[in-house]
Amino acid sequence: MKQSTYHELNPLVRLKELELLAPELMARMIKAEDMTEIEALFRGTIYGEYLSDNFYESFEAALGTAQNNLLAELVKIIPDPNVIWIYTMRFTFHNLKALIKADLLNQDFDDLYIYDGFYSLDQIKTAIRTGQASGLPDILLESIQEVREHFEESNSLQGIDIILDRKYLYCQRKIADSINEPELTKEVISFIDFTNILMVARGIKQKRSRNFMSTALSSHGSIPKEELLDCVEVDMEMLTSYLKTTAYSEVIEPIIKDNTIDLSQLERLCDNYLTSFYETAQTQAFGPLPVLALLNAKSIENKNLRLIITGKRIGLTEDQIRERMRETYVT
Numbered sequence: 334m335k336q337s338t339y340h341e342l343n344p345l346v347r348l349k350e351l352e353l354l355a356p357e358l359m360a361r362m363i364k365a366e367d368m369t370e371i372e373a374l375f376r377g378t379i380y381g382e383y384l385s386d387n388f389y390e391s392f393e394a395a396l397g398t399a400q401n402n403l404l405a406e407l408v409k410i411i412p413d414p415n416v417i418w419i420y421t422m423r424f425t426f427h428n429l430k431a432l433i434k435a436d437l438l439n440q441d442f443d444d445l446y447i448y449d450g451f452y453s454l455d456q457i458k459t460a461i462r463t464g465q466a467s468g469l470p471d472i473l474l475e476s477i478q479e480v481r482e483h484f485e486e487s488n489s490l491q492g493i494d495i496i497l498d499r500k501y502l503y504c505q506r507k508i509a510d511s512i513n514e515p516e517l518t519k520e521v522i523s524f525i526d527f528t529n530i531l532m533v534a535r536g537i538k539q540k541r542s543r544n545f546m547s548t549a550l551s552s553h554g555s556i557p558k559e560e561l562l563d564c565v566e567v568d569m570e571m572l573t574s575y576l577k578t579t580a581y582s583e584v585i586e587p588i589i590k591d592n593t594i595d596l597s598q599l600e601r602l603c604d605n606y607l608t609s610f611y612e613t614a615q616t617q618a619f620g621p622l623p624v625l626a627l628l629n630a631k632s633i634e635n636k637n638l639r640l641i642i643t644g645k646r647i648g649l650t651e652d653q654i655r656e657r658m659r660e661t662y663v664t
Contacts, residue, residue, distance in 0.1 A: 339619050342410055346623045349403065352379050353630055354638075356661070362641045363651050371645055375638075392642055396635045397447075403631065404450040407624060416621040417450055419508045419521070420628045424449040426501040428457055429473065433480055433493060436461050472507070476500045495549050502528060502551035514621055520610040525554035526581065527603040533561050534594050537569050555580070569593045605660040608633060633659045 358374060365371045372388040375381060383395035404421060411417050418425070424447040435442035436458075446454045452469060460466035461477055476497060483492045502525050509521040529550050536546045546565045552558045556579055564572040570592040576585050584606055588595040611626035637658050644654045 338412055339621065339623075342412070343619070343623045345410070346627050349627055350630070353661075354378055354634055359637060359641065359658075362638075362645075363654055365645065368642075368646060371642060375642070380638075389642070389646065393639070396638065400631065400635070401448045403628075404448065407628075408450040411624065413512065413621065414451070415508050415512055416624060417628075419505060419512070419517070420625060420632075421449040421451070422501065422504060422508070425452060425473070426476075426497050426504075428452070428454075429461075429476060429480075430494060430497050432457050433461055433477065433497075434490060437484060437490070472500065472504050498528075499549065499551055503553055506551075506553035512621060516610055516622060517625065520607055522553075522555050523610070524603070524607055525551050526556050527599070527606070529554055529556060529558070529561055530576065530581075530585075530594075531596070531599055531603070533565055533572060534569065534596055534599070536565055537572060538596075541565065601657060601659060604633060604636070608660055630661055633661050637661075 358378070362371050362374050365374065368389070375388070375392065376384060380392070380395040380399050383391075383398040385391040385394075404417065408414065408417055428446050428449065431442045431445040432454075434440075443454060446457075452473075456466045456469060457473075460469050460474060464478060465474065479500075480493050480496050483489070483496060505521050506525065509518045512518075532549055533546065536549070543562050543566050547558075547562055550558050550561060560575065561572075564575055573585075573589050573592050573594060576582065576589075576594075584602065585594070588598045588602055608629060611622060611629055640657055641654055644657070
């Protein structure tokens, strides 16, 4: 198919936005009396056609199938494929983690593969097995090689996650810079900052060493890595005090209590903050922001649906579900 320009692509994006579930429907699901009522509401959405008879066992697959179909459609017509990959890269690196471990342990983790729109299961397995694969970017081949060398020296599976998480953030920044969309670059930098903050907070709670955290943190955010590492060597109170001096002071403030960070709310707060970057996409007819805003909105929608369905099943109250919900931008 001939590649379209963003001017041609974005009207399609607007149509896809109309498929996003209305807040009123989400509210009805939260208030539902039982799973039967939730299932009836869910089956009436665009995800319903992908369900099997067993609702709870198939709703995850339905969300995944809908996402895969959307990605496949967008990849065919996006002017710059990197715009899609910066979103689906999280799946690419997830696949690397799972399939490298499968290879090293001589096990089959094929069912953990997530479609990213670009790199097939066979491509990644070939790259892991041989060190090369047609169509894979050098950064992925380099990541595989670094992991193999690390494992040969240390025999540590934990190091695989650390290396690939760091490579993922590096690749996010590199691709964002190449796309050269200021708001996107800001979003990626903020994502790296929040990821670093979360890792440091967890590292302090787990009493990780400075050397360990130095290997885990990314240097590609706006918060200096060395300043975060200084907090690791002290305590959570120093981290919270330091964060109040950064550009994220007002954002972080609501989840700081008694000089500690509510980690259960940090990921939710990060999602909400990053979603705010896409609000400008509503007025853009050109550029990559609208398609990224759509993908972000679908991701948030999926998280909220999982929360509602799983929360209802395990007995969370309406208030408990609402306080965990991610914010969505209004189309």
